[in-house]
Amino acid sequence: MYNAITRSVSYGNPVSSATVKRYLFRIVFGLFLFLTGFSFAVAQDLTKNYSRLSSSGNLPTFFVENFQTKIKAEGEIIRSKNDSTLREREDFTSENIFDTDRLIRSGNVLFNDSISRYVNRVLDEILKNDVPLRSKLQLFVVKSVSTNAFSFDNGIILINTGLLSQLENEAELAFILCHELVHYRKRHSVNAYLNYVNLTNNSYRKTSNHEAVLNYSRDQETEADTAGLAMFRTTSYDYCAVRSAFDVMQYAYLPFDEQPFPKTFFEDKNLKFPADYFLDKTASIKNEDNYDDSKSTHPNIRKRRSSVLRLLDSTCYNSGRKRFLVSESSFLRSRELARFETCSLYLLNLDYADAIYSAFLLQQRYPDNLFLKKVIAKALYGIAAYKETNYGTHFKNDVFSADSRYELKAYDQVEGYSQQVYYLFHKLSSEEATVLALRYSWKLHTSLDYRDKELAPICDSLFAFLVMAERKGPSDFSTKTRLEVIHDDSLLALTTSHHPASDTASIASNKYERIKAEQRKDGLKTDEPVDLADFTEYAFADLLKDKNFSARFQFFVNRKAEKGSLDNYESYQEKEKDAHRELKNGKALGVNKVVIVEPFYYRVKAEGNQKLDLDGTAKGILELRKTIKEDAAKAGIDYVAIDPQQMTAGETDRYNDFSKINDWFSERLLHGYHAGILASCSEEMKQLAARYGSPYFLWTGVISMHKGSLGSKGTFIYVVLYDVTNETPLFAESRQVHMKDSPAMLHSNFYDIFHQFHQQPRKKKADKAITN
């Protein structure tokens, strides 16, 4: 099977051939492949805060046009050129447009934001002498941490924020765009497909076919590099950027900068990490540029670099060439925005250690930036939440499985200074991580006069972790600072030694106590805190003097004592008792209005290669929308649809909302069955819930298979309903129906689903008894 990743041609990291086999999974969750960010058209003061980027202006034509219209237009162009491969070209173009369309409208693509405007100006500069070519191209920025760029045969070029965050100058960006332009001009995507078809038709040896496909792909990449250099030479950009562009690629797996992470970053007088929680020396960067590329779509970096530099050295002179032609300040600004965005994207991807390290790097220049502080608070919260194993609301079913559980990447797999962060969180116990997170979050919350709506639920959640999972209360933490305790103990020891008659049986006669007293005296003399295993004991010494902190802590302790469990953190076991009744009568959620987020429909011809039936898919999505509309009304559900496929040019705000919703949902999917963990953008979702008049957001879709693993035919229906204000999945089912997706079958299922949403909750026996 030949998937979209290989159909587009990418600049950066090679694409593993193993991904080619994951087509169906990509269909289901293709929406969430690129995680997100936003750009804001208005300039923001990064010294104070950062607002995530968002698109502005009108939605571009490509965003609002139906994919069938695009396919039809491209088909006419292809048919106008008589060719023996006409059918294959048409097939490829259709699927390629469909995939591009999905990606473009995934909510992860930015348009008319400050970064997009800047990169488009760079493209204008490169093609200032080739206006006809420029007019065929549309360049967009994708919110993704991946260091990559893509071009498609329909003239769409995408560049990731992850790549922009790593660049050193505009000339590097120009060289990368030249590389992508060659892919477009040479029609590498469709040619790769034709090569694949040709190999498949003429040979039964699949292994050699696979190798031949990869060889062909590597040849195309080499051509894009060398021909890209030729195009680059027509510009006035500095040749040095060609060399450094390959450095960007080689070290793309590292954060956007390398600076030592100090032990003191989280420490203060009341919180000191034991010495062994930090590495003496982090792992050096050992990246090899001459790696085995036989299973890669791209040649290795050394080959790419040498093939290009060979041409460059012999013929090029750098005089008069510049690293910045459009604007240095715009480049630096765009890169900075991309780096800030990267912090958000790391949070969304649950890459908490990377989020902290990236925020730390940016804090060197923006120490007072609130966004960065919140990134750190959220990342600490995420780590604490996942350290608290076997705790929290577990919503385990066929949609949310335990397999998707987050795990911190092993520190020994990390190179560079960021390894220190991984190591620290590897060493921290669940209690220590929670205490650290609560301490950091509460101090930040205090500095904002307790008014921040994002930090309040984070702190509450951390209090709940401490009380419920760690069984700790305020009395388990010292109200005296470490130094106060040392001072008191030392005075006691000294007093005792001056009056040996007072307790000769205990301190004076006890060798070990005398040793400890001597050590304490040393501590007092030097004022250096001692490394204690339980460093969390003193962590709240100053916070417990804050009445708000003590009261909130005690509030959770009291609630636990009263109720036995906290409402939001009860075990899912309780809910399973109702499973039988729910099977019989369905759930009864009492929902009156839902926000339906881009219902999807795919019809798959499951004949070996699981090809999409594009015509069937186009008809099916219309039928599905109609079904949802009618059945929601029948069941008494009011709804708002947020569907980029139905948006008009003026609905950019709704597109931005869609993007935020997708960010949140992508993160929630990564959290798997851990329903009790707050998402990093939960406050934004609450605002959206208020804007759309309902906290209930529904994600649903249908995959119809003809001749699949289900037998002759079958249909999958996915339904996930969230109460986004408390991040609880109320309804999550993947239905595998052994029937064709006839209108009646869809009606039957969607009415059943909406009916369950709308049914008023039944009173439990206990509730009835209380009522009586």
Place this chain on the structure above:
Amino acid sequence: MKRSICILFFLFIAAVLPAQKAPGYRGHRLFLLYDFQFHPDISHYTPSINLLVNANASYPKTTFLYSHSVALDYVINRHSSLGLSAQFLSFSGTYTPETINYNGTGYYVSFYLRRFKARKNAIAPLGKYLKPEISMLYYSGMQGTSAMTTFHSGPQVGLSYSVGRTYIVFNHLVIDRGIRFSLLNLYHTMEVRDQGHQSAEPAAAAVLNNQYVNLYVGIGLLP
């Protein structure tokens, strides 16, 4: 009769009134169903019951067996519906070696529970189902054309089990198909008048034969 009509009327009203927010197919819970049941030719069936007729008679090959039923089906929850079915059966045959024709009719009243397969994600009243059923059966017939040679069964109790599937088209038409297995000889008596004893036994065989294994197709209406 009036009472039955009243009950049906109230059932119908109860089904239609809350149709906007109730289980069933888009809120429609009640449907009328007509089934045509037929029997692939199973020859020389030997009844196991002890009939009060000539035990040495040979048994005829039945020529055609079919029945019609009308059912009123009411969805009670996501995966179940209850139903009341009235079935009309007609049969005819030839008694050998004397070559005496006989024919007759039968009536059933059945009460059933249709369980739609939750694991197959069938939602009542659409999809695959299993249908246990209890029936009361009565049949009568005559030999040749003479009204003097008649036979009548006493009331019989039967149990049936069906495996079937329903489809819905145009949102209001129900298509039903399946196979039914029955045991009707749980309790049996027969009254034979005059010379009818020659056809009573094959007639009983025909009726029971028909009901052991039935294929059926039907069409229904969701009001």
